[in-house]
Amino acid sequence: xxxxxxxxxxxxxxxxxxxxxxxxxxxxxxxxxxxxxxxxxxxxxxxxxxx
Numbered sequence: 001x002x003x004x005x006x007x008x009x010x011x012x013x014x015x016x017x018x019x020x021x022x023x024x025x026x027x028x029x030x031x032x033x034x035x036x037x038x039x040x041x042x043x044x045x046x047x048x049x050x051x
Contacts, residue, residue: 005042006042009040009041016037017034020034032047
């Protein structure tokens with residue numbers, strides 16, 4: 001059961017990562033998107049609380 005849940009979280013994050021705009025030169029925007037991915041479902045409390 002834990003493996004299935006971990007797989008689901010990993011798949012979600014990979015899908016979010018693959019959906020990032022590749023051609024965007026804006027580093028701040030990319031950083032914001034990557035932080036959002038890090039806070040996605042399945043993130044630890046520490047990751048969700050980080051700025």
